[in-house]
Amino acid sequence: MNVRRGFGLALTVLATASAPALAAKLSAQSMELEGRVDARILTRVEPVFAAAARDSLPMDVLRAKVLEGATKNRPPELIARVVTDLAEDLRATRTALRERLPDAAISGRELAAASLARGQGVPMESLADLWSSRPAGGSLQIPVTVLGELVRRGVPPDEASAVMRHIIDTGVPLERAAQIPGRLDGVTRPDVAPPEALERALRDLDIPAPPAGRGPGG
Amino acid sequence: MTTWKHGARGAWRRRAILAGLLGSSLATASSIHAQAPRWELNLSGARIQYDSLSALNAPSGSGLLEWRGSKLLGRIGAGVTGFQNAGWTAHGAGELSRWFSPTGSTGPLHLEISGAASGSKHSSGFDTYFLRGNARAHASGSSFGGWLGLGLAHTRTSVDPASVRGVIPSLGAWARSSATRFTVTYEAPEVLERRYHEVSTSLAYSGDRLDLTGFAGWRAAPSESALGDESWLGASAAFWLRPEAALVVSGGRYAPDVIQGLPGGDYVSVGFRITGSRARPVPEPAARSPLLFTEASATRGSIGFELPEARTVEVAGDWNDWTPEPLSRDSDGRWVLPPGLAPGVYRFNLRVDGERWIVPEGVPSSDDGFGGEVGLLVITGDS
Numbered sequence: 343m344n345v346r347r348g349f350g351l352a353l354t355v356l357a358t359a360s361a362p363a364l365a366a367k368l369s370a371q372s373m374e375l376e377g378r379v380d381a382r383i384l385t386r387v388e389p390v391f392a393a394a395a396r397d398s399l400p401m402d403v404l405r406a407k408v409l410e411g412a413t414k415n416r417p418p419e420l421i422a423r424v425v426t427d428l429a430e431d432l433r434a435t436r437t438a439l440r441e442r443l444p445d446a447a448i449s450g451r452e453l454a455a456a457s458l459a460r461g462q463g464v465p466m467e468s469l470a471d472l473w474s475s476r477p478a479g480g481s482l483q484i485p486v487t488v489l490g491e492l493v494r495r496g497v498p499p500d501e502a503s504a505v506m507r508h509i510i511d512t513g514v515p516l517e518r519a520a521q522i523p524g525r526l527d528g529v530t531r532p533d534v535a536p537p538e539a540l541e542r543a544l545r546d547l548d549i550p551a552p553p554a555g556r557g558p559g560g
Numbered sequence: 561m562t563t564w565k566h567g568a569r570g571a572w573r574r575r576a577i578l579a580g581l582l583g584s585s586l587a588t589a590s591s592i593h594a595q596a597p598r599w600e601l602n603l604s605g606a607r608i609q610y611d612s613l614s615a616l617n618a619p620s621g622s623g624l625l626e627w628r629g630s631k632l633l634g635r636i637g638a639g640v641t642g643f644q645n646a647g648w649t650a651h652g653a654g655e656l657s658r659w660f661s662p663t664g665s666t667g668p669l670h671l672e673i674s675g676a677a678s679g680s681k682h683s684s685g686f687d688t689y690f691l692r693g694n695a696r697a698h699a700s701g702s703s704f705g706g707w708l709g710l711g712l713a714h715t716r717t718s719v720d721p722a723s724v725r726g727v728i729p730s731l732g733a734w735a736r737s738s739a740t741r742f743t744v745t746y747e748a749p750e751v752l753e754r755r756y757h758e759v760s761t762s763l764a765y766s767g768d769r770l771d772l773t774g775f776a777g778w779r780a781a782p783s784e785s786a787l788g789d790e791s792w793l794g795a796s797a798a799f800w801l802r803p804e805a806a807l808v809v810s811g812g813r814y815a816p817d818v819i820q821g822l823p824g825g826d827y828v829s830v831g832f833r834i835t836g837s838r839a840r841p842v843p844e845p846a847a848r849s850p851l852l853f854t855e856a857s858a859t860r861g862s863i864g865f866e867l868p869e870a871r872t873v874e875v876a877g878d879w880n881d882w883t884p885e886p887l888s889r890d891s892d893g894r895w896v897l898p899p900g901l902a903p904g905v906y907r908f909n910l911r912v913d914g915e916r917w918i919v920p921e922g923v924p925s926s927d928d929g930f931g932g933e934v935g936l937l938v939i940t941g942d943s
Contacts, residue, residue, distance in 0.1 A: 378881070409883075410876075410907070414932065416930045420930060424929035424930060517940040520938050523924075533767045
């Protein structure tokens with residue numbers, strides 16, 4: 343058996359083995375949803391779930407979106423559209439991260455936070471910069487959420503990501519880091535530029551500022 | 561000795577009025593939107609030129625205590641003013657306002673009932689008092705609003721036992737950006753069977769270390785009134801040297817008050833203010849940072865929301881599969897989340913009175929994709 347045949351056989355075995363697992367996963371998702379949403383919603387979201395499962399997207403995030411829409415009594419077609427858009431956002435965010443950091447570990451919750459941050463104006467470069475500081479075994483869910491909140495408040499993305507990366511590198515507790523947006527709200531005024539407000543917020547929280555000139559990847 | 565041109569009654573009345581104005585003028589602009597409880601002390605020196613009097617110097621000291629709840633505002637103030645060669649006056653004032661929300665606390669309609677009382681006593685024995693009650697209906701959004709109201713006023717002095725009453729219909733509107741607020745008010749006081757028409761405006765700005773307030777107004781008097789048409793204009797600036805201390809400079813012209821019969825006058829004042837909590841003339845927008853709690857607070861079940869007018873509140877979010885859960889109130893009246901949330905970032909909404917889904921005040925929101933908004937809750941692990 344040559345190498346090529348061996349590789350092909352391995353793929354076939356993997357596909358055969360993973361198909362039941364994928365089917366079981368989808369079935370479980372459907373069963374969980376069945377009791378909560380009507381058949382019209384299920385019919386519309388099942389293809390989205392199938393594609394998402396094949397791509398190993400975080401199913402719990404998509405499922406929560408369906409349940410949110412059902413709880414809010416939104417029309418099935420709208421729920422399907424929103425879930426489809428969310429799946430595409432998650433897929434695109436992960437692809438973009440993988441292009442920059444092929445070996446990056448990305449949990450489902452981190453991916454959901456990164457997708458939300460992109461919607462808040464955080465560029466992929468800033469997310470990749472933060473991911474390059476990801477501690478082994480740690481989660482970037484909260485740092486990425488804080489990064490998105492900072493950018494949403496007008497802090498330039500490169501400065502915001504430099505601060506968050508420095509926080510991760512220096513081991514500042516997340517409990518303190520997560521207070522930065524709120525403290526920023528307290529010092530932001532029309533006559534105080536967001537970077538200056540960020541500097542004050544960090545000082546108030548006794549969080550060390552990153553070294554001057556440190557930008558993405560710096 | 562200052563020359564008073566209109567006899568003893570007018571002189572003492574003016575001094576009492578002047579004391580009230582001096583004592584309250586510095587506090588007025590800054591005390592409107594305070595977060596309570598708070599206190600404030602003001603020391604100032606003023607140069608006043610009333611329309612019918614010689615200019616005089618008047619040092620003044622006053623204090624203010626204020627408590628602001630979500631539906632109740634209480635405020636009391638008192639002070640003493642000395643007059644150049646003309647004795648001194650002690651003055652005090654109190655105000656209480658109660659808010660009602662017939663459409664629920666998250667709705668745009670609110671009713672306000674308020675009452676105010678003030679009085680003064682001059683070192684010669686002359687005294688005055690003034691009472692006013694107001695009922696107002698407010699329609700408010702986040703950046704603009706308006707109101708319609710009716711006020712009743714009553715005033716008397718020790719010199720003239722006959723009291724004066726006034727009926728004051730009013731309407732007004734306001735608009736604000738992040739740090740600037742503009743207000744316009746129309747009032748039509750009817751006093752002694754004479755109707756006046758008054759339009760006043762104010763523009764306020766609150767910066768990092770500077771608060772500015774400007775005001776202007778115009779009043780049309782009926783032809784049979786002894787008061788002619790009047791206009792007025794003024795400004796006040798507070799330079800915050802520290803978070804709790806400010807230098808306050810103000811100047812301009814007061815208009816005569818048709819109900820109390822207060823005279824108009826020009827003034828310049830320089831003062832110093834210290835306070836336990838700075839009150840801005842433009843309220844700061846509610847911070848909409850992530851709703852942040854620690855794992856311990858989540859475990860204890862101490863995550864709560866203030867929705868005082870709500871009859872029922874339910875929560876649905878990522879952690880409970882968006883299954884609406886009824887919340888209960890704690891001893892402080894807050895609606896409290898069930899305990900046991902694990903660290904993480906969650907999206908959630910509250911449903912008030914079984915009607916619509918909201919994001920509580922102060923919580924950041926994002927588009928939920930369904931035509932509404934969804935809030936963000938962050939729970940960190942305890943470090």
